[in-house]
Amino acid sequence: MTSIQQFASNLYLTELHLDEFDVRGAVIIGGKRAVVWDTLSHPRDMQPVLPLLDDKYTMVVYSHADWDHVWGTSALRHHEVIGHNICYERFLNDVPLGLQEKKLAQPGKWDEVILVPPMMTFGGQMQFDLGDVTLELHHLPGHTLDCIVGFIPEWGVLLAGDTVETPLPVVNEDSPVEQWISLLEHWEKDERIKTVIPAHGEIGDRTLFTRNIAYLKTLLNGGDFDLPVIMQPFYHETHATNVEYTRKS
Numbered sequence: 377m378t379s380i381q382q383f384a385s386n387l388y389l390t391e392l393h394l395d396e397f398d399v400r401g402a403v404i405i406g407g408k409r410a411v412v413w414d415t416l417s418h419p420r421d422m423q424p425v426l427p428l429l430d431d432k433y434t435m436v437v438y439s440h441a442d443w444d445h446v447w448g449t450s451a452l453r454h455h456e457v458i459g460h461n462i463c464y465e466r467f468l469n470d471v472p473l474g475l476q477e478k479k480l481a482q483p484g485k486w487d488e489v490i491l492v493p494p495m496m497t498f499g500g501q502m503q504f505d506l507g508d509v510t511l512e513l514h515h516l517p518g519h520t521l522d523c524i525v526g527f528i529p530e531w532g533v534l535l536a537g538d539t540v541e542t543p544l545p546v547v548n549e550d551s552p553v554e555q556w557i558s559l560l561e562h563w564e565k566d567e568r569i570k571t572v573i574p575a576h577g578e579i580g581d582r583t584l585f586t587r588n589i590a591y592l593k594t595l596l597n598g599g600d601f602d603l604p605v606i607m608q609p610f611y612h613e614t615h616a617t618n619v620e621y622t623r624k625s
C-alpha cells in the first residue's frame with residue numbers, strides 16, 4: 377500500500393515497499409494543474425493519490441519507463457501523460473515484454489495493469505506552468521537512456537527519478553556512464569537546488585550527486601568503492617552487475 381507523505385504545502389511523496397526495494401513518486405499540486413510524478417507499480421498504488429487530485433487537471437510525468445515507475449497510470453483520471461521520446465519508444469518494446477514476463481512469473485498478480493504510453497514527448501527539455509509553480513523537465517540519460525529529472529525552481533526541489541540513488545545507483549548494460557557523470561556534475565553545481573528527491577533511497581541535498589558521481593567514477597576507473605557495511609541484498613547484486621557493465625564499456 378502506498379503511503380502519502382506531505383513534504384511541503386503543495387508537494388506530496390508517494391512511497392511504496394516492493395519485494396526487493398522501495399520506490400517513491402511525487403504529487404505536485406499547482407494552482408491550475410496537478411502533476412503525478414511516476415505512477416509506481418500497479419493501479420492500486422495510485423488509489424491513495426486520488427483524493428489529492430480531486431477534479432484538478434492532472435498531468436502524469438514518467439521519470440523513465442521502468443516498471444516500478446509507470447504501471448499504475450490507468451487508476452488516474454489523467455489529462456496528459458508526458459515522457460521522454462525514448463520513454464515512448466520503450467512502451468513499444470521492453471515495457472510490454474516486462475509486463476508479460478511478470479505475468480508469467482506471478483500469475484494473477486499483474487492482470488489489472490494497463491500500459492499507458494506517454495502522449496506528449498520531448499527530447500532535451502520542456503516546462504509547464506502549473507499555476508504559481510513551474511515544473512521543468514530535463515533529459516538526464518544514465519541509469520536508462522530515457523531518464524529525466526523534474527526541477528521546481530520556486531521550491532528548489534529536484535525530482536531525480538533513478539538518476540541518483542542511495543546506497544548506489546543502478547547501471548544498465550547500455551548506460552552511458554561518462555555522459556551520466558557529466559550531467560550529474562552539471563546539476564551538482566546548480567545552487568538553486570536545495571532538495572534532491574530520488575525514487576529510491578535517501579532524500580538529501582546536492583551531496584547526493586557528489587556521492588553518486590564518486591561511485592560512478594570509481595566504477596569507471598576500476599577502483600574499489602567503500603560500500604556501506606549493512607546493505608540490502610538487492611544492492612549487493614546491483615553493485616556486482618554495475619562493476620561488470622562498466623568494465624565492458
Ligand SMILES: [Zn+2]
Nearest residue numbers: 442444538575
Ligand atoms: Zn526505479
